[in-house]
Amino acid sequence: MKITSPDFERKASKALHDPMLQKALSNIEKGFIAKRIKAAAALPEFDDLRDRARDIKNHTLERLDLYLEAFERRVQAAGGEVHWAETPDDARAIIADICKRVGARTVTKGKSMISEEIALNEHLESLGLEPVETDLGEYIVQIRGEYPSHIIAPAVHLTKEQVADDFRRVHGHLDAKRDLTEPTTLLGEARTVLREKFIAADVGITGANFLVAETGSVVLVTNEGNGDLTQTLPKATIVLATPEKVVPTLEDVDTMLRLLARSATGQDLSVYTTFATGAKRPGDPDGPAEFHVVLLDNGRTAMLGTEFQDMLRCIRCGTCINHCPVYHVLGGHAYGWVYPGPMGAVLTPTLVGIDKAGHLPNASSFCGRCEDVCPMRIPLPRMMRAWRNREFERALNPAVTRFGLRAWAFLAARPQIYHKINRIASLVLSGLAAGRGRIRKLPFAGSWTSVRDMPAPEGGTFQELWKERRAASTTESSKAH
Amino acid sequence: MPPVAKRLRVGLFVTCLVDLFRPTVGFAAVKLLEDAGCVVEVPEGQTCCGQPAYNNGDVADAKKLAQNVIATFEGFDRVVVPSGSCAGMIVRHYPTLFEASDPWRRRAEALAAKTHELVSFLTDVLGVETTGAKYSGTVTYHDSCSGLRELGIREQPRKLLKATGAEIVEMKDSDVCCGFGGTFSVKYPEISGTIVDKKAVTIEASGAETLVAGDLGCLVNMAGRLSRRGARTRVRHVAEILAGMADGPAIGETRGGRK
Numbered sequence: 001m002k003i004t005s006p007d008f009e010r011k012a013s014k015a016l017h018d019p020m021l022q023k024a025l026s027n028i029e030k031g032f033i034a035k036r037i038k039a040a041a042a043l044p045e046f047d048d049l050r051d052r053a054r055d056i057k058n059h060t061l062e063r064l065d066l067y068l069e070a071f072e073r074r075v076q077a078a079g080g081e082v083h084w085a086e087t088p089d090d091a092r093a094i095i096a097d098i099c100k101r102v103g104a105r106t107v108t109k110g111k112s113m114i115s116e117e118i119a120l121n122e123h124l125e126s127l128g129l130e131p132v133e134t135d136l137g138e139y140i141v142q143i144r145g146e147y148p149s150h151i152i153a154p155a156v157h158l159t160k161e162q163v164a165d166d167f168r169r170v171h172g173h174l175d176a177k178r179d180l181t182e183p184t185t186l187l188g189e190a191r192t193v194l195r196e197k198f199i200a201a202d203v204g205i206t207g208a209n210f211l212v213a214e215t216g217s218v219v220l221v222t223n224e225g226n227g228d229l230t231q232t233l234p235k236a237t238i239v240l241a242t243p244e245k246v247v248p249t250l251e252d253v254d255t256m257l258r259l260l261a262r263s264a265t266g267q268d269l270s271v272y273t274t275f276a277t278g279a280k281r282p283g284d285p286d287g288p289a290e291f292h293v294v295l296l297d298n299g300r301t302a303m304l305g306t307e308f309q310d311m312l313r314c315i316r317c318g319t320c321i322n323h324c325p326v327y328h329v330l331g332g333h334a335y336g337w338v339y340p341g342p343m344g345a346v347l348t349p350t351l352v353g354i355d356k357a358g359h360l361p362n363a364s365s366f367c368g369r370c371e372d373v374c375p376m377r378i379p380l381p382r383m384m385r386a387w388r389n390r391e392f393e394r395a396l397n398p399a400v401t402r403f404g405l406r407a408w409a410f411l412a413a414r415p416q417i418y419h420k421i422n423r424i425a426s427l428v429l430s431g432l433a434a435g436r437g438r439i440r441k442l443p444f445a446g447s448w449t450s451v452r453d454m455p456a457p458e459g460g461t462f463q464e465l466w467k468e469r470r471a472a473s474t475t476e477s478s479k480a481h
Numbered sequence: 482m483p484p485v486a487k488r489l490r491v492g493l494f495v496t497c498l499v500d501l502f503r504p505t506v507g508f509a510a511v512k513l514l515e516d517a518g519c520v521v522e523v524p525e526g527q528t529c530c531g532q533p534a535y536n537n538g539d540v541a542d543a544k545k546l547a548q549n550v551i552a553t554f555e556g557f558d559r560v561v562v563p564s565g566s567c568a569g570m571i572v573r574h575y576p577t578l579f580e581a582s583d584p585w586r587r588r589a590e591a592l593a594a595k596t597h598e599l600v601s602f603l604t605d606v607l608g609v610e611t612t613g614a615k616y617s618g619t620v621t622y623h624d625s626c627s628g629l630r631e632l633g634i635r636e637q638p639r640k641l642l643k644a645t646g647a648e649i650v651e652m653k654d655s656d657v658c659c660g661f662g663g664t665f666s667v668k669y670p671e672i673s674g675t676i677v678d679k680k681a682v683t684i685e686a687s688g689a690e691t692l693v694a695g696d697l698g699c700l701v702n703m704a705g706r707l708s709r710r711g712a713r714t715r716v717r718h719v720a721e722i723l724a725g726m727a728d729g730p731a732i733g734e735t736r737g738g739r740k
Contacts, residue, residue, distance in 0.1 A: 009669075016675050029654075325658045329675045363669055365662025365676075366536060367626040385536065392538025401537065401668075409534050409542035413549060418528040422501045429501075437734040438708050448667060451674025452705030455502070455716075455733035462500045462507035466523050 001119045001147065003352050005336030008359035012334040024159045025331050028150075032322040035266025036373070043262065053259055054377045056252045057244075057313035061304065067213040067246045068295070074216025078278025080291035088118035091296040095120065095205065095238055096127055098292055102236050104129060104202035110220065110227040111135040112207030113151050113316065114240050114296055116338045117351070120205070131205075132197045134226035136190050143170045149332030151339060152264050152318040157331045160186065194226070204230035204288070208241040209315070210256060211293070214249040217277040218293065221260065221270035228274050236290035237276070242300050244312040256315060259375035264317040299351045307386045311346050313376040318343075320370035320380060326363055335360055342370035346383040354391055361387035362397075419463045426457045491519040492557035494550070494571075494596075496564045497529045498697040499718075503732065506697060509724035510563045510599050516724075517607045519559075526553040530567040533664050535574060547575050548585060551592050559606070560596040563720050564696045565628020566663070568598040573631045598628055599720060600695055604637040611644035614725030621652045621689035622719070623680070623703065625696035629656055638695060638719045645722060652687035661702035677706040684714055691715045691731070693722060704732040 004011065015021055040046045060067055072082040085091035099107060107129050109115065121142070124131040133142040137154035140163055141147060148154030155163065164180035167189055180186055206227050210219040218239045220227040231237045247253055261267040280287030303309055321327050321341030332340035337348050337357065345360040354361075361384035370380045391397050411418050432439045433456030442449045491514050499506045507523075514521045531546030550571065554560045562568040572593045579586035603609040620642060628634040635656075639649055660666065660676025680703060684692050692707070692714050694700050704716035715731035730736055 012669070013671055016671055325660065325676050326672060329672060329679070363665075363672065365626070365658050365660060365665040365673070367658035367662065368630040369626070369656075369658070372630055385538075388536065388538035389540055390538070392540070397538065402539075405534055405537055405539045405542065409531075409539065409546065412528045412531075413542075413545055415526045415528050415549075419500075419525075422497070426501055435735065437730065438705070445667065445670075447670040449705075450670065451709065452677060452702065453708045453733065455701050455704045455708070456735075457502045458504055458730075460504055462495050462504035463523070463525070465504050466507065 001116055001338055003337045003356055005348065005352070005357045005360060008334060008336055008363065011336060012330050012363070015330045015334045020159060020162065021157055021331050022329070024157050024162075025328060028153075028156060028322055029328055032265065032319070036263060036319060036322070037266075039262040039266040039268065042268075043258070046259075046262070049255060049259055050375050050377055053255050053315075053375060054313060056247060056255060057376060060247055061244065061309060061312055064243060064246070064301070064304065067248055068243055070213040071211050071216055071246050074213070075278065075291070075293055076216075078216050078291070079281065080216065080278045080293060083292060083294045085294055085296045086298075088296070088298055091118050091240065091294050091298075092120065092123045094292075094294050095240070096123065098236055098238060098290070099124070099127070099129055099203050102202055102290070104236075106197060106200045107131045107203045107205060108134050108197055108201040108230045108234065109138070110204070110206030110222065110230045111138050111154070112205065112240050113148070113338055114207055114242060114298075115205065116147055117298065118296065120240070132194070132201070134194050134198065134224075134230055135222065136187060136224060136226075139190055139194065140166065146333075147338070149340065150318060150321060151316055151343075157333065198229045198233050201230070201234045203236045203238060204232075204234040205238045205240060206230050208239050208245050208293075209260065210253050211241055211246040212248075212250055212253055212275075213246055215275075215277055217250075217275045219253055219257075220274045220276065221257070221272065222274075223265075223267075223271045225272045228272060231274070231276050232287055234288060236292065237279075237288040239276075239291075239293045240296065241293060242296055242298070244300055244314075260315055260317050263319040263373070263375040264322075303350055308346065308350055308383055310378050311343075311350070311383060313378055314343055314347070315376060316343075317375060319373045319375065323369045323373050325365065325367060325369070342380040342384070343378075346378075346380055346387070349387050354387055354394070355396055358387075358391050358396055361385075361391075419461065422461045423464055426459065426461050429454070429457050430459055432456075489519045490558045491521050492554045492560045493521055493523050494527055494530070494554065494560055494562040494567065495523060496562060496567045496697065498701065499563060502701060503697055503718065505726055505729060506563050506718040506720050509718070509720035509726045510561065512724045512726070513599065513603060513612060513720060514561060516613065517603055517609050519607075522557070524553050530570040532566065532570050535570065535578075537664055540578070544578050544585075547578050547589065551575070551585065551588050554596075555588060555592050558595065559602070560592065561599050561602050562596065563599040563718065564698075565598045565625050565632055565634055566696050566698060568596060569627035569631035571596045598632055598634055598695065600638045600641060600723070601628075601632060601634050603723075604640060609641070612641055612723045612725075614645050614723055616642075616645040616647045616722050616725075616727060618691060619648045619650050619689045620691045620693045620722070621650050621684060621687040622655060623652070623659060623684070623692060623694040623699060624656045625694050625699045626658050628695050634695065638693075641723050642693065642719065647722065650687045650689040652689070653683045659699045659703050661699045663698060666702060673702075674706070677702050678710075681706045681710055681712065685710070685712050689714065691717055691722075693717055693719045695719050700732055708733050
């Protein structure tokens with residue numbers, strides 16, 4: 001996908017001044033957060049499960065090659081095939097070949113962020129195929145020519161009124177006077193339209209929530225059942241996944257599933273949890289004749305053994321995004337690539353380069369709420385800081401920032417001077433306040449005061465007042481003696 | 482009170498913002514600590530904990546400043562900081578700045594183990610139940626991020642505030658960031674400004690007369706937005722109320738009140 005992260009500041013500003021977007025975003029805070037708290041509170045072992053899940057993923061990542069090979073053998077034994085793709089180009093070529101071989105025209109798709117990562121829809125369209133997103137949110141962003149703004153709620157940046165307008169525009173064959181005010185009506189209409197696509201599809205492509213080494217199964221959770229129809233109806237199923245999705249056993253999947261939906265949407269479980277294992281066997285009434293798993297690396301395994309390895313534990317629940325105060329005011333598109341919010345701030349620089357994605361790990365107040373709620377206990381702020389370190393090492397941040405930091409640190413290492421400068425700063429700020437308690441506009445930091453006042457200092461620094469007080473009390477006590 | 486020789490010798494780490502913006506908070510901290518039986522010193526060699534460098538990738542300078550704080554404060558029985566953010570820097574982050582083989586690592590860990598945020602030091606270490614100050618009026622408490630998530634400060638300030646007679650009115654989402662984030666508010670002032678506006682709305686909606694928190698950075702940010710909105714809410718550091726020093730002008734006000 002095309003990356004617009006270097007343009008973050010402009011896109012962020014636009015998002016902050018978009019009233020429709022701000023209205024749509026208010027739903028995140030109202031919905032997800034309270035539901036997660038309730039779901040977690042109802043499960044006394046929730047925090048223990050987080051420890052277990054973290055340990056399972058850490059164990060797996062230490063032996064990733066072994067588990068992936070085991071997974072491949074099991075997939076083969078179940079009549080499927082695993083394709084190893086190092087780059088997006090490789091993955092696109094593998095998928096295109098399969099589509100071509102089965103003579104595909106219509107390709108249904110379950111929700112897959114990796115397919116966004118490799119801009120799969122554009123590629124399929126360029127080959128004359130019709131890719132159809134079947135997750136409702138994905139379908140909405142597809143007909144708008146957009147991309148998801150959230151990894152589990154792709155259309156969260158939109159209001160239902162906007163969606164109704166899009167449906168009227170795209171579903172021109174339906175009665176123009178129909179009532180589309182209720183979300184359930186919109187859902188029903190999408191279902192009717194998509195049903196025909198499910199039946200027409202020659203190839204179905206989905207992502208995966210987990211790959212099970214023990215059985216060769218692909219685990220997929222959805223709330224709409226669209227993943228099942230995408231996988232079971234067409235001739236060929238393609239699962240597009242990345243290597244870190246593998247877990248050793250079904251038992252491990254169980255641990256992860258108990259955390260996933262609770263963290264994501266506050267549900268105990270998603271409505272559909274599907275274990276797909278291999279192709280249609282002789283005697284099976286239905287199922288795909290071909291079962292392919294495309295394992296795309298795209299930089300993941302290069303994270304092993306680095307300070308970013310912990311990020312590979314991520315199960316894409318999106319709860320860090322749901323809890324991020326910066327995401328709450330920006331939505332996902334300002335981040336400029338596939339993965340928004342805290343998890344994106346760590347992952348995106350890994351996949352596209354810190355030179356392009358430098359704003360992302362910087363646009364965080366380090367409030368730490370993301371790490372607090374992460375079911376896999378991923379230290380997201382620590383890794384954002386690690387990106388800032390690398391940025392500084394490579395001199396990628398603005399020269400004025402670097403110079404400012406260096407100059408300030410030089411002074412801060414010299415207490416006598418530092419205290420004098422604080423005294424001067426106190427006087428200057430008091431002067432600017434001109435007898436009022438606050439400064440309306442700061443020279444050199446006008447954007448800070450564009451939205452808020454700068455409270456004026458009380459007057460005098462603590463260090464100088466403390467010294468005066470100490471001197472006074474010494475005089476007092478010497479007089480007393 | 483025990484004789485001076487038996488009392489805890491506490492080094493007060495004032496923090497840059499208290500030094501520059503609000504000396505009253507420093508004096509309030511001294512009073513609270515002395516009233517609780519500590520001998521308080523304010524070493525002159527202190528400057529900044531180094532967060533601006535640490536959070537912006539300048540690891541070398543962060544280390545240098547950490548070493549200064551360690552060397553300045555390691556001789557005290559305890560180090561107390563009227564800020565969850567700067568205390569969190571010393572407690573949680575200093576040890577990570579040095580390799581395990583570096584002798585500074587051990588010194589950083591030793592300092593981390595005896596460094597505390599002011600209010601939680603009073604309640605959790607000294608067992609203070611009440612500071613003796615009296616306060617009447619309604620307050621709403623904002624949980625600053627570092628204090629809350631790095632140091633587990635939540636009930637302690639509320640407990641001591643209640644003991645003064647203050648009525649606590651909880652704002653919605655008191656645990657959500659105010660958008661300050663130190664240099665974050667300088668690098669992304671517009672994003673920070675939108676976040677603090679949301680915070681100001683919840684503060685005003687609480688109906689409390691006074692907003693209280695334990696970190697001056699957050700307080701300056703919130704006070705700035707509240708005043709720009711024309712809100713009547715006053716803003717103070719929690720130590721001012723707990724020390725009975727809330728009779729002077731609030732943050733962003735002058736002796737004659739708000740002008």
